[in-house]
Amino acid sequence: MARSDLFQQLISLYNCGKHDDVVARAESMLAADQRSFASNPEAAFIVAASYYQLSRYKEARSLLDPQRPLKTKNLQVLSLYGVVCRRLGDLRSSRAALSVALKLSPDDLSIRNNYANLLIDEGRIEEARTLLNDILLSSPDYVDAKANLARISESPLVTGLEAVPSDQGHGVPPLQADWPELDPLQAAFAEDEINDPSRKRPLEKVLIRAVRRLIAHLPQPEEPALTDEHLQLAVLAIQSNDPEVALDYCNQILLGKPAILSSVYRTAADAYLQLQQFHQAEIALLHSLCTGEADSSVYVNLISFALMRKDHRLARHYLALLDELDPHCTNLRELRAAVESLEAKPLVNLFPLHWYQPSGDMSPVNGR
Known part of the structure; x- marks a missing residue:
């Protein structure tokens, strides 16, 4: 299959939110040939983005590492690699990727917001606060930055540990001209999700x-x-x-x-x-x-x-x-x-095709 045909099939599935289908297709190809994506970085990127959306960060990184992301000038690859590494706790690699991306595009809001998240993870809260305030000065309606700034304010310091950032701001800039137009991580969270108080971490x-x-x-x-x-x-x-x-x-x-x-x-x-x-x-x-x-x-x-x-x-x-x-x-x-x-009641069908799933709540029991 031609590189462009594979990419179009994967991006079509991705844009429909069918991340499981993207991954299933990729894993089938990898089972047949471990180097299936070695010569097709565009398709590898879509698969890595799908792994990311499914919270399978190790698999996402395994597809990005062979592309030597820290050597590229592709903003989208750098940004995705940065947020994947941050999720895996590899803050050094995350900083390396996002620093390069920030140098290449210092005014990009999504990269600046992702960099602010990294600063929070590193415990550099005031630097993160300053950066988020700067983002909001230039773009007052940038929802991700508002959410992250609010979470910094709501989460006090305890025993020297800082609040973990929200999962906002994983959007990345458009691909370079030689890549198809794609922004897989854009709008990863809807505004109603961000404003939902039940999603705020205690x-x-x-x-x-x-x-x-x-x-x-x-x-x-x-x-x-x-x-x-x-x-x-x-x-x-x-x-x-x-x-x-x-x-x-x-x-x-x-x-x-x-x-x-x-x-x-x-x-x-x-x-x-x-x-x-x-x-x-x-x-x-x-x-x-x-x-x-x-x-x-x-x-x-x-x-x-x-x-x-x-x-x-x-x-x-x-x-x-x-x-x-x-x-x-x-x-x-x-x-x-x-x-x-x-x-006192007659037995019912104990082995249905689908396991019984009650609608009520059930909590763990300590038995004592």
């Missing part, structure tokens, strides 16, 4: 991300200590209602050699519960049971899942195990009554 979330950046720059500890620390941060993330961060920490633990798998899966289950992803939560709880000692909170949630699906036989099985493990569990009486009530 202080606990700010601290989690700040501590995470700090840990990334510390000497690597022994594996058990690293596992314990990540698990504690995952639990803190759940307590701060930030399940995505908790799952990220669980992933990092499993990439190493954790001594206790059950705690990792139990923590992941709590995160999935907050995300209302009950099927994944139940699977994680079962993995927790298989890899470690039983815990009453695990059985409490497994009973709840079985009751939600009207499976009173499975609920009764877990209830007996809970009664044997912890006869003084405060949830035991309530759960027994619920099981007995369900047993």
